[in-house]
Amino acid sequence: MSTVTAPAPTQAKPVAKAHLSFPHLLRSEWIKFWTVRSTAWSLSIFFVVTVALIVLISLALKNAGVGDGPPGPVEDRVLGPYTVAAQLGQIALVVLAALAITGEYSTGMIRSSLTAAPRRTPVIWAKFLVLGGVFFVVALAANLLGAVLQQAFFSDDLKLDLGDPQIQRALFGTVLYTTTIALLSFALGALVRHSAAAIAIVLGALLVLPLLFQIPWKPLQEIQPFLPGVAGSNITQTDAQVEAGWDSFPPGVAHLTAWEGYAVLLAYLAVVLVGALVRIKKSDA
Template structure:
């Protein structure tokens, strides 16, 4: 099967499985809705905030306050792209149609990551414009310093999360196990490590902490890297996961 045919096949799989579509739709909806709600609440209580907190207020970051739940949905999406095939046994049919396992994995990665990027960018821009409108006089424009990079970066971050999730799911070959491990590693472990002084520096190098740095318009003085440095670390995590998935796919039977 030619690679364009592989891409068409993977696109058909993704759009015909209801769970994958719902997870991306949920990522968009909950991220925008939660960000909008918190922006509206902040606007109503801004004058009651301490002066130091007002001075350090990052209106762009506030627009992405719903990203925690959005991340969860994207992780589930990436896990389901691979796990649904293993769960149903369709992976055997896929491998029979595409014996070159690298081509099969690359097709999944290209289609799923492109879809996650499109939804991620839509989510980021909708969250930003909705949030800034609700912040009123405390909002900021897209043309302000670092803002466009942060908004586009939010979309890129969601795409990399999906890519990382696909790689992990390919290694584990089980949706439920992949989702549990991804949630723990991406969302819970960084929080636990971050509250302990001895392990806080480790948390900076985990996927969520490093990747989300690109969404910040104000520098984090404690972070050992800038926005693009953190993004580069996230890229390495995603590539390592996909490489691991490829090695498992190549060496193990379906």
């Protein structure tokens, strides 16, 4: 009677440790961003509000006879609809940017992301790049459409010279300002990890602090030009508008140019973002 010899057990080969590359993280964050229902709603609200405000404020300026006067000041005032649209429309992006990171902390989904990327900081960078790219494109599209509609319906009264480098820089600066403010909201959300706190801090800095710092007390007045909203919004104006705004500050207060003001806003973003990166690296989710 023959015996059947069982094959010797083979030693299992060690499984190679999975490596999630940064492009994979980007793709993951892109998918997560667009699968949340609030994304489409918030971006749509921002787009519609921005375009509508540009058109409606242009109509109001036309009815007010803003075109009757010297050509220089008229060009500057015609940019007003874009500034107002950016200041109001950005609220939708501020909320969406904060929720993009705080929502994962509230649901616990962030733990899955950090498990897949143990180094942690690439998760923040991937979200940062996805949000920044989407916000920039949507803001650019909204302002371009607003400019097209403004010139189509109000070009006889509101002459906006799109060939003027100052006008081009101001319009492009409006897109930069809107995107940077939204990214600041994201960075604050990553730092404080609480939706209401992040949104309240950003909106408070943009809407409330400029009013408080108008109190006639010299230390407050000297700080006012360096507030994120005040400094950053310089990039949305022509040099003539920025210099005209200097008259609203008391003597001796620092005067920031358009790019200097935007650099101040970038500094706020950098400080908050570094704080968020340090916290996610050092503390548990």
